Amino acid sequence: MKRTLFRNQLLPWLLLAPQLAITFIFFLWPAAQAVRQSFLRQDAFGINTTFVGLSNFEALWNSPEYLNSLQVTAVFAVLVTVLSMGFALLLAVAVDRMIRSTSVYTTLLVWPYAVAPAVAGILWWFIFNPTIGVMPYFLDAVGYDWNHISSKTDAMTLVVIASAWKQISYNFLFFVAGLQSVPASLREAAAIDGAGPVRRFFDITVPLLSPTTFFLLVVNIVYAMFDTFGVIDATTEGGPAQATNILVYKVYFDGFVGQNMGSSAAQSVILMLIVIALTVVQFRYVEKKVAY
Amino acid sequence: MASIILDKVGKVYAGGTRAVGDVSIDIADGEFVVLVGPSGCGKSTLLRMVAGLESISEGTVRIGDRVVNDIEPADRDIAMVFQNYALYPHMSVRQNLAYGLKNRRTPKAEIDKRVAQAAEILQIGPYLDRKPRALSGGQRQRVAMGRAIVREPAAFLFDEPLSNLDAKLRVTMRLEIKELQRRLRTTSIYVTHDQLEAMTLADRLVVLNAGRIEQIGTPLEVYRKPASTFVASFIGSPAMNLISRRAVPHLPGTDHAGTIGIRPEDLTVAPDGPLEMEVLAVEELGAQRLVHGQTGGERLTVTMPSGEALPEYLRLAYRPGSLHLFDGKGLRIA
Numbered sequence A: 001m002k003r004t005l006f007r008n009q010l011l012p013w014l015l016l017a018p019q020l021a022i023t024f025i026f027f028l029w030p031a032a033q034a035v036r037q038s039f040l041r042q043d044a045f046g047i048n049t050t051f052v053g054l055s056n057f058e059a060l061w062n063s064p065e066y067l068n069s070l071q072v073t074a075v076f077a078v079l080v081t082v083l084s085m086g087f088a089l090l091l092a093v094a095v096d097r098m099i100r101s102t103s104v105y106t107t108l109l110v111w112p113y114a115v116a117p118a119v120a121g122i123l124w125w126f127i128f129n130p131t132i133g134v135m136p137y138f139l140d141a142v143g144y145d146w147n148h149i150s151s152k153t154d155a156m157t158l159v160v161i162a163s164a165w166k167q168i169s170y171n172f173l174f175f176v177a178g179l180q181s182v183p184a185s186l187r188e189a190a191a192i193d194g195a196g197p198v199r200r201f202f203d204i205t206v207p208l209l210s211p212t213t214f215f216l217l218v219v220n221i222v223y224a225m226f227d228t229f230g231v232i233d234a235t236t237e238g239g240p241a242q243a244t245n246i247l248v249y250k251v252y253f254d255g256f257v258g259q260n261m262g263s264s265a266a267q268s269v270i271l272m273l274i275v276i277a278l279t280v281v282q283f284r285y286v287e288k289k290v291a292y
Numbered sequence B: 001m002a003s004i005i006l007d008k009v010g011k012v013y014a015g016g017t018r019a020v021g022d023v024s025i026d027i028a029d030g031e032f033v034v035l036v037g038p039s040g041c042g043k044s045t046l047l048r049m050v051a052g053l054e055s056i057s058e059g060t061v062r063i064g065d066r067v068v069n070d071i072e073p074a075d076r077d078i079a080m081v082f083q084n085y086a087l088y089p090h091m092s093v094r095q096n097l098a099y100g101l102k103n104r105r106t107p108k109a110e111i112d113k114r115v116a117q118a119a120e121i122l123q124i125g126p127y128l129d130r131k132p133r134a135l136s137g138g139q140r141q142r143v144a145m146g147r148a149i150v151r152e153p154a155a156f157l158f159d160e161p162l163s164n165l166d167a168k169l170r171v172t173m174r175l176e177i178k179e180l181q182r183r184l185r186t187t188s189i190y191v192t193h194d195q196l197e198a199m200t201l202a203d204r205l206v207v208l209n210a211g212r213i214e215q216i217g218t219p220l221e222v223y224r225k226p227a228s229t230f231v232a233s234f235i236g237s238p239a240m241n242l243i244s245r246r247a248v249p250h251l252p253g254t255d256h257a258g259t260i261g262i263r264p265e266d267l268t269v270a271p272d273g274p275l276e277m278e279v280l281a282v283e284e285l286g287a288q289r290l291v292h293g294q295t296g297g298e299r300l301t302v303t304m305p306s307g308e309a310l311p312e313y314l315r316l317a318y319r320p321g322s323l324h325l326f327d328g329k330g331l332r333i334a
Helices: A002-037 A055-061 A064-097 A102-114 A117-127 A134-141 A152-180 A184-192 A197-227 A229-235 A247-257 A261-288 B043-051 B093-103 B108-122 B137-149 B167-184 B195-201 B219-224 B229-234
Strands: A040-042 A049-051 B004-012 B018-027 B032-036 B058-063 B078-081 B155-159 B187-192 B204-209 B212-217 B241-244 B259-262 B267-269 B275-284 B288-295 B298-305 B313-318 B324-326
Touching: A002 A261, A040 A261, A055 A261, A064 A102, A064 A152, A064 A197, A064 A247, A102 A152, A117 A152, A117 A229, A152 A197, A152 A229, A184 A197, A184 B078, A197 A229, A197 A247, A197 A261, A229 A247, A247 A261, B004 B043, B018 B043, B018 B058, B018 B204, B018 B212, B032 B043, B032 B195, B043 B058, B043 B078, B043 B155, B043 B187, B078 B137, B093 B108, B093 B137, B108 B137, B108 B167, B137 B167, B167 B195, B187 B195, B195 B219, B204 B219, B204 B229, B212 B219, B212 B229, B229 B241, B229 B259, B229 B324, B241 B298, B267 B298, B275 B298, B298 B313
Parallel strands: B032 B187, B032 B204, B078 B155, B155 B187
Antiparallel strands: A040 A049, B004 B018, B004 B058, B204 B212, B241 B259, B259 B324, B267 B313, B275 B288, B275 B313, B288 B298
């Protein structure tokens, strides 16, 4: 009896162990390290480490570079979210109107999601390469001198396009599913009620899609803020002149390239707080099904 | 207010499947016509063609004095009540009612007046500021009807509006729809698969089968003189007994390949009756009972007053003049 009881108690823990180990080793422990390190300062050779309280955070607050990075991140996240969700909705509506071969289009449109961020970055980096790229060639024809190595706007445009492109597939899938859950009879009723196609879209479809839209909004902001590291690293590396240095890239750059561990850790902690806030928003409102 | 005239209307889908063929119906101004038939008979397709939600592949549909084949649903001057009500879930009841008027740029004061009127008629005044999901099935049904009547359209189209309600509520709402239509005198087309609903609501019935009209007539005409064995078995509950001539050669009739129809209520127990039935099952309904049995290998149902236990065999007589005779193709002879 006792033996079986003992084994039954151990077994669940054993089964959980791999997942717990992964969570602990790769998530909780580094996170705790980051929090600890954000209160410390190391000298240039890593010999002396001193406790400095909140001064790492204070330094960030007073650093024009960090504030610039905050602003860049905000602009970047808004642009990526708007662009990828807008395009995804457009494509989803187009597919939703199709009667045949819907699944073929859907499959094709989902492919970019399978591309790794760094690869997506390289892809767009080639397309927009000022020397050998296709786009600068066409842009030159209409009189625009594209150069994302020297122009801040061009650099931002490049990373926004590359990041948004990858996320369109994901948004598209959710929008297609969302559109399919809007009953046809509602649109028919609206048609009889004298609403034209555009009217129907904005009066009926958009409000009924709002739970999907809100969910995607949060997911896209999180994506733009965190998962675009690969894109940035493969294309602009945060430049030129900090123009595309988003928070998550700055964490890496200051920590691993600049070797300023204290500041980097403090930045990670701030990012962690942002993620927690977004997650709370997500759970609070998505569960409640916004709007209606 | 308008008449609706369907002239040789047909629907063929892109794949070549024919859903409806050669349907001609003249619906007078203010008339309540019910399209009834089993599922898949094309009744909803027909209604959707009148509404403009489905293209018309053959024939013409006229509403009033206009051919509406190529006119958008919004401009056909019709209102439709859907099976699932199709209320806009994100709008309040008031907004639901007003939406059609707003799209037509009706002045605000006029909208308020008409919404108030409709709310009064349908007794949904207290719920005007609620969302549809906060309403019961019957209330939603009323709102769906309200959305139709505020528009004051030339015609109402009902697509099985009661089939999502429970049995008791269905009877109440059925009566309400009837009274409402009497009061407003708006031309109405009503689609249902429920023959009882069809009988009770209709000024005239259109019985459809496999995309074609089997019979058009007032409920009593259709009940008393069904044009075919299909109509005979579909209209009336319990259904008419249909017995092949061969099983009862001693009954009057002409065609040997034909069928004889007798309504269950036209059969009575009589010791010297011409039919002998073996009793198989009895369903008690309270005031009366349905007795199911067989004669000469054919199923037979009899309605009779409830009473004591039945013997194993019953002799039955039919009311004089109550036989329906059909030929070998199932069409009525007499």
